Amino acid sequence: MDFKKYIKEKFPYPKIREPQKRMMLKIYESILNKKNLIIEAPTGVGKTLGYLIPAIYFAEKGKKVVILTETIDQQVRIYEDLSSIKHNLKVAYLMGKGNYICKSKGGKANRLYCQLNKKCPYRPNKRPICYCGTKKETIKFEDKTIYYCPYCVCKYQKAKIDSILADIVVVNNSMFYYAKEDIESKRDIDIIICDEAHKLENSIRNTSTIVINPDMAINRLKYMAIYYAPNILKKRLNVEDENFWEIIENYLVNKNVDLDICKETIIFDGELHSWRYKTELAILGSILDGYYQINNIKNKILNFNENEEIDKNELKFDIDNRALISIELDFIHKRKLSDMHILEFIENIKNLKYINDNYVIYRSGNSLLCEPVFVSSHLKELYGNAVVIHCSATIGNLEMHAIKTGVDNPDFLVLESPFPKDRKIIIGLKDGVDMKYERRDREKANKNLLKILEAINGNTLVLFKSFEDLDNFYKYLKREIDKTNIKNKNIHVYEQGMDGKEAKELKERFERVGGILLATGRFAEGVDIPGEALVGVVIDTLPFPVPTPLILREQKILEEKFKKRNIKNAHWRSFLMTSFDRMARTLIQMIGRLIRTENDYGVVVIQDKRFSDWVGRVLKEKGYLKDDYEIMSLNMAIKYIPKFMSQFRR
Numbered sequence: 001m002d003f004k005k006y007i008k009e010k011f012p013y014p015k016i017r018e019p020q021k022r023m024m025l026k027i028y029e030s031i032l033n034k035k036n037l038i039i040e041a042p043t044g045v046g047k048t049l050g051y052l053i054p055a056i057y058f059a060e061k062g063k064k065v066v067i068l069t070e071t072i073d074q075q076v077r078i079y080e081d082l083s084s085i086k087h088n089l090k091v092a093y094l095m096g097k098g099n100y101i102c103k104s105k106g107g108k109a110n111r112l113y114c115q116l117n118k119k120c121p122y123r124p125n126k127r128p129i130c131y132c133g134t135k136k137e138t139i140k141f142e143d144k145t146i147y148y149c150p151y152c153v154c155k156y157q158k159a160k161i162d163s164i165l166a167d168i169v170v171v172n173n174s175m176f177y178y179a180k181e182d183i184e185s186k187r188d189i190d191i192i193i194c195d196e197a198h199k200l201e202n203s204i205r206n207t208s209t210i211v212i213n214p215d216m217a218i219n220r221l222k223y224m225a226i227y228y229a230p231n232i233l234k235k236r237l238n239v240e241d242e243n244f245w246e247i248i249e250n251y252l253v254n255k256n257v258d259l260d261i262c263k264e265t266i267i268f269d270g271e272l273h274s275w276r277y278k279t280e281l282a283i284l285g286s287i288l289d290g291y292y293q294i295n296n297i298k299n300k301i302l303n304f305n306e307n308e309e310i311d312k313n314e315l316k317f318d319i320d321n322r323a324l325i326s327i328e329l330d331f332i333h334k335r336k337l338s339d340m341h342i343l344e345f346i347e348n349i350k351n352l353k354y355i356n357d358n359y360v361i362y363r364s365g366n367s368l369l370c371e372p373v374f375v376s377s378h379l380k381e382l383y384g385n386a387v388v389i390h391c392s393a394t395i396g397n398l399e400m401h402a403i404k405t406g407v408d409n410p411d412f413l414v415l416e417s418p419f420p421k422d423r424k425i426i427i428g429l430k431d432g433v434d435m436k437y438e439r440r441d442r443e444k445a446n447k448n449l450l451k452i453l454e455a456i457n458g459n460t461l462v463l464f465k466s467f468e469d470l471d472n473f474y475k476y477l478k479r480e481i482d483k484t485n486i487k488n489k490n491i492h493v494y495e496q497g498m499d500g501k502e503a504k505e506l507k508e509r510f511e512r513v514g515g516i517l518l519a520t521g522r523f524a525e526g527v528d529i530p531g532e533a534l535v536g537v538v539i540d541t542l543p544f545p546v547p548t549p550l551i552l553r554e555q556k557i558l559e560e561k562f563k564k565r566n567i568k569n570a571h572w573r574s575f576l577m578t579s580f581d582r583m584a585r586t587l588i589q590m591i592g593r594l595i596r597t598e599n600d601y602g603v604v605v606i607q608d609k610r611f612s613d614w615v616g617r618v619l620k621e622k623g624y625l626k627d628d629y630e631i632m633s634l635n636m637a638i639k640y641i642p643k644f645m646s647q648f649r650r
Contacts, residue, residue: 003028003057010053012084019415023050023391026413031058031191031387036410038197038398039391042417042626043596047391048081051193056087059167063190066386067170070199072099078170078195092159092166094175098338100156108338109156111178112347116329123157124148139164173203176382189386197390198585201404204375210348210355212317212368214298217345221291224331224342228283248288257281259289268326286323293319294345304363309549312352312361315368319346362549371550373557376406383407394588396624400581414626423601424594425644426629427637428612435465435541435608442469445540445607446476448634452538452605454484455641458649459514460536463524463590465543467496470518473540477516490515494523525589528596535602535645537594542608542615543586544579554578576622583615584624591627601648603641 007016007024023041030037031054041047055065069075075093082091097109103122105113114120121131124146130136136147139161148161160179163169171179173194194200222239225248229237233251237244252259257277262285265276274282297317304310328342352370355361358377361370372378388407395401398412433445453460464470474493481489492510494503494517503522510517511533517523521543545551555578562570594602606612612631619625632640 003054006057007053010056010085010087011049017046017418019418020046020050023047023413023415024054026411027051027054027193027389028057030389030411031063034387036388036402036407037390037413038395038402038407038410039389039413039415040395040398041391041393041415042419043393043592044418044598045415047393048077048195049085051195051389051391052078052081052085055168055191055193056082056085056089058191059089060087064166064188065168065191065193066176066189067168068173068176068192068194068200069170070173070196070203072172074195075170075172082168089167090162090165091168091170092162094159094163094169094171094179096172096175097156100154100159102156103152103154105333105336107332107336109154110332110338110340112340112343113329113332114156116325116343120154122152122154124153124161173200174207177204177207177378189384191389192383192386193389193391195391197392197401197405198395198589199392200379200390201375201401204379205372208372208375208378210351210359210370212297212301212345212348212352212370213341213366214294214301214345215366216341217294218291218298220328220341221287221294224327225284225287227331227335228280228287228327230280233284245288245291248284252281252285252288255281257285259285259292262286263289263321263323266323266326268330272327272330282323283327286321286327290319290321290324290342293321297349298366301363301368302366304368306363306365307549308362309553310361310363310368312355312359315352315361317349317352319349360550360553373550373554374404376404379406380408394585394592396585396588397581397622400577400622403577404581417595417626419595419598419600421627423648424604424627426591426604426606426627427641428606428616428629428631429609429634429637430612430631431633432607432609432612434610434613436544436610440541442472446473448607449473449538449540450477450480450484451634451638452607452641453516453536454486455638456536456538456603456605456645457486457642458535458602458645459488459510459516459529459533460538461517461519461523461527461529461534461593462538463540464518464520465541467520469540470494470520474518477518486516488515492517494519498522521586523593524586525592527593529593530596530600532649534594534600537590537602537604539587539590539604539606539608542583542606542610543590544583547579551578551582576618580618584619584622587619588624591625601645603644605637605641 023039023045027037041050055067059065067078069078072095097111097114100109102109104117104120126146128136128147130149130152132149132152134149134151136149139146222244226234226237236247261276262282265274265282266286267273267275272283273279276282324342325346328340332340355370358373359370360373361368390405390407402410429448432448433441449462477491490513492506492515494506507527511529514533555574558574558577559570562573567573591604594604616629
């Protein structure tokens with residue numbers, strides 16, 4: 001069937017938007033010609049259906065399709081859109097293990113626990129009859145035959161099996177990093193479509209970053225010690241007590257316990273046993289020995305200067321205590337916990353031996369971070385021979401995105417927003433405050449923000465770079481708001497430590513009640529507040545990242561490459577590809593909070609003077625910012641904004 005006819009037959013709604021149709025045809029053409037493609041499809045184009053219909057078309061012709069996305073919310077949207085299209089394909093959804101319940105321990109599933117628990121009765125194995133007596137289902141792939149019980153298999157293992165058999169697999173980015181082998185069979189992956197592609201680089205980097213966090217491991221040891229301690233000792237133990245480990249040490253000394261012997265005597269076969277000491281003593285001795293070793297590593301980490309790159313040859317870390325893994329395995333099984341902090345710590349210590357020159361190592365607080373500088377080579381390995389399609393509402397510089405995410409020789413498609421451009425204006429204050437850290441004037445910035453809020457006089461989101469700046473303005477706003485003519489004086493504040501559920505409740509409360517919402521980066525993307533529930537976005541500071549060792553190393557490597565190729569302005573170009581690129585992508589997401597439907601309207605005001613001085617111009621030149629913007633003084637802006645808003649207010 002001709003693909004244009006196929007679109008008409010499959011499209012679930014009466015009208016296809018022209019940009020949406022262009023997107024479908026371009027994806028079809030790219031897959032047909034085995035050509036990679038990067039698409040920027042602004043909000044309102046309908047990009048999910050735009051890539052799903054070509055995906056279904058090729059899946060029906062025997063191609064295996066993997067759809068990557070970042071969030072569970074987007075997986076739900078994909079599921080809903082797939083359900084609206086008629087097809088007979090097998091579709092599987094593979095989420096992170098934390099979204100499944102582990103039948104073995106009764107709590108959230110954990111990747112490391114699942115790998116260790118080889119004898120788990122709920123996973124596929126080579127036995128054709130289940131322990132429950134049921135004849136198992138058979139699955140063959142890669143010349144292997146495994147059996148699983150449809151009644152007893154855990155949901156995560158079932159999702160993996162479904163992914164092997166499926167025509168279309170929807171998986172989040174981090175699971176794709178871990179589980180590409182779980183979704184391949186003899187049929188290789190033919191097509192990879194990455195939704196929310198602007199998040200892919202950071203997602204893969206975060207997933208592949210090695211974090212050595214001694215405090216988290218030591219805290220887990222404390223709770224394990226209390227759990228396994230005899231009652232007479234348990235009464236004396238408190239995790240907040242400075243003498244916690246000293247109390248355990250004195251107890252074991254009085255019992256003449258040798259720590260080296262303890263850690264060699266633990267046996268785990270579903271229960272913990274010791275062949276030398278009483279089991280509870282051997283467990284406590286092993287835990288105390290683990291504390292000494294991990295605390296020694298913590299002290300070595302604290303000897304490094306914070307945020308300075310460390311040579312990997314200086315990391316002479318080792319953990320000589322296999323009993324800790326058995327004890328933690330038993331502990332989380334009995335307590336039904338989701339995380340294995342001790343095992344993760346030990347695994348990460350081992351993984352330090354395998355990191356290469358692409359990693360940068362530095363101390364952050366009490367932890368050690370080992371981050372990959374570039375993830376493009378790893379992504380290329382994950383892509384394999386598949387045709388790769390990246391799409392997002394806001395990608396920015398498409399060529400730079402291709403380089404950073406390992407998409408070789410792609411075509412590009414930039415679609416226009418279907419929403420009227422005259423319903424939004426972006427204003428940069430030419431007499432705002434230069435918010436670069438050493439030059440900023442917080443008091444003046446606060447006064448600017450308040451005057452802008454008065455001029456908008458409607459539901460407004462104010463975005464800050466840090467909680468410190470947010471808190472400073474919040475205190476100022478509370479003192480001054482009653483002196484203003486702002487009609488809705490409700491103030492909503494995103495607080496440090498809020499989890500996803502609390503942030504969602506805050507957003508919904510702001511939608512219902514209205515007023516002013518003060519927030520940081522979490523609200524910079526993924527937040528949809530349509531209509532008059534949001535008519536203003538005010539950006540306090542351009543979100544340039546702190547120059548961490550990762551960014552400095554990335555910039556240095558790029559600068560050296562440019563110099564070797566005799567490219568002019570090597571330092572400037574490397575800055576654009578690192579710090580500027582990160583800032584630009586976040587800023588475009590911030591601006592994108594305003595217009596979410598064709599009836600929305602409003603104003604974006606950027607208080608940071610650097611935007612009017614040079615950043616806005618470079619954003620336009622480099623293709624990050626597609627919309628035009630105006631440069632105004634504060635006085636001009638507060639006169640212009642009410643007139644602009646009055647055109648659209650009900």
